[in-house]
Amino acid sequence: MKHFNWTNIRLILMLATVAFLFSFTSNRNNNRKLKKISIVFVGNDAPFVDQETVNKLLIENKKDAQSINKDKLDLNKLESLLNTQEMIEKSEVFVSVDGVLKAVVKQKTPVARFFDGDDSFYIDYEGNTMPLSTNFTARVPIVSGEINRKDSKDLAELFRIIHDDAFLKKNIIGVQIMPNRSLLMLSRNYNYKIDFGRAIKIKAKFNNYKAVFQKAVLDSSLNKYKIIDLRFTHQVVCTK
Template sequence: MKKIKWADVRLVLMIGVMIFLYSFSTMRNEARKIVKTDVEFTGENNPFVTHETVNNLLIQNFNGSSSIRKDKLDLNSLEHTLDKNKMIEKVEVYATIDGTLKALVTQKTPIARVSNEKGSYYIDYQGEEMPLSDTYTARVPLLSGEVNEENRAGLVDVFKKIHDDDFLKKNITGVQILPTGSMMMTNRNYDYRILFGKSINVDKKFNNYKAFYQHSLRDTLVGQYKMINLKFTQQVVCTK
């Protein structure tokens, strides 16, 4: 008859107790009810979507109930519902131990506002259309003219450069798409227009413009310029 190794017995008992406690705590946690919701916005804090809107979308998925068991939650369904909102880029939904249903919401980032005969809307950082908000107006350049599948990618590239550059973001106020496909821009501080051309050599053109602007601060005649031509990447042509 083999001698019982009490050390092995104690180890088995400890493992059994741990499994029991884990299962018990898991069951209790799943049986807990969601007692409140908490919405947190990440990234740029632009209130295109309000806390109330997100809360209402969450509550609608509870079929009007003020509380629901955690094990009855379909988090993927909740995320999918919120993702369908055209103001939201992505969302993460999870339940905490204390019964809070938490939603981490990242809103879309508009980089231009389109205004033409087809209507008015934003273009977001991903190049997608984004509706205007009833609660907040983004300070982004106004884009006029025809936006289509042929020029959209180039336009998005231009506006992303503007958005990501502190100087351009403050300076460029509008872009008009000409019938030729070239872009004409307006600036915040002077009356001259900027003939940017088409969406090629974008970095070089903007660097040329920033160099011109720095130089123009020392030029008392800058207020007399009517046109700043950036189409030629080797030089900036100014006309009065």
Template sequence: MKFFTWINIRLVLMFSLVIFLYSFTSFKNNHRKIAKVEVRFLNNDTPFVKAETVNKLLIEKNNNTKTFTKETLVLNKLENSINQEQLIQKAEVFVSVDGVLKAVVKQKTPLGRISAENSSFYIDYEGDIMPFSENYTARVPLISGEIKNVKKEKLAQVLRTIYEDEFLQKNIIGIQVLPNGSLILENRNYDFGIDFGRMINIDRKFNNYKAFFQKAVADSTLNKYRMINLKFTQQVVCIK
């Protein structure tokens, strides 16, 4: 049987042509000039960081991105430069087929605000410190008191529960940490305090508070109380 048949020769030629076209396309694609830079924020309702800031971080690492080719870009290096910004949680950088350098950015989410004598900052969704922004101020509960006496993970859990609940987010505007680690919450529209106790049974306590609040609003009795005690998970104790 002859190996060099016409059919085999055609297959080899076609295969070689495919390899050539693929290599040529890859070469052209890698050497294409960057047409422009685009920045997109996943949570643009809280503009802590401006697109110009992200652009600047990209340009500083590459002098002038528009003169670069796709081959010379190190995308991981660009992502790391953006992720070093303290207000950014995560960034993804890639180049589209039409030569656009794109950065998709997720900003950090502040859950609480701490204003101390020596420093002021946010607590973010993970319970870590997040600096203030010159561009935007978040409306989150103000945290005061003996913050060093509580674990950041437990405090972040309380703050996440408030943030993720529409009623609590509108209702709770302040958190005071007592020396023993207990919490006193402040209500937006009424003068009573909310004795939350220690940071245990968090969901149960907040559910009890929401149920009590709805009933007390219907009965027009909220203005009669000076303290709402949530320490006991089986009941809500009201103090006049």
């Protein structure tokens, strides 16, 4: 007569019970409605896109979050939808265990504003074009002159360097693109113009400018200059 292995039987029963409870709990959890939506903006503090806009994208034209079942959510789709918004650089969407749909949103960072006739747009930190916002106006250098869309990519490094440098960000307020593609820059507090030349050897030219600026501040000669010529990295020529 065969003997039953009660240890194995108990183990099988326990596993079956756990599987049932997990399936029951998971199904019950998926059928629950969302409680609310929580939106968190990270990085750039400027409100180029507001919570209401993000909220509308998340609920996909439904009246409110409480009308959505958790199992009906496609989180990847929602992330893709948010990332197509022209002011958003990257987003992450997930549902917390307590039924809150959460979106972590990083907005794009504008580094310059281009004026091309009646057309005006930002370029962001990555060199991509970015529309103006009705919610907020960024304090970034104004770019004018002989502009084409290719300039936004070509000049991205220059404007990233200005944006990341506290002195340059405060000091450089305007850039004019000349017909020969050289750059003429304007200072915030002084009347001189900076002849930067083409956007090459950018860091070296800006280092030269900062060195001349610091020296000229000490002898109070900045107000006497009309042009600070940075075109040649081995010398800086200041014209009165």
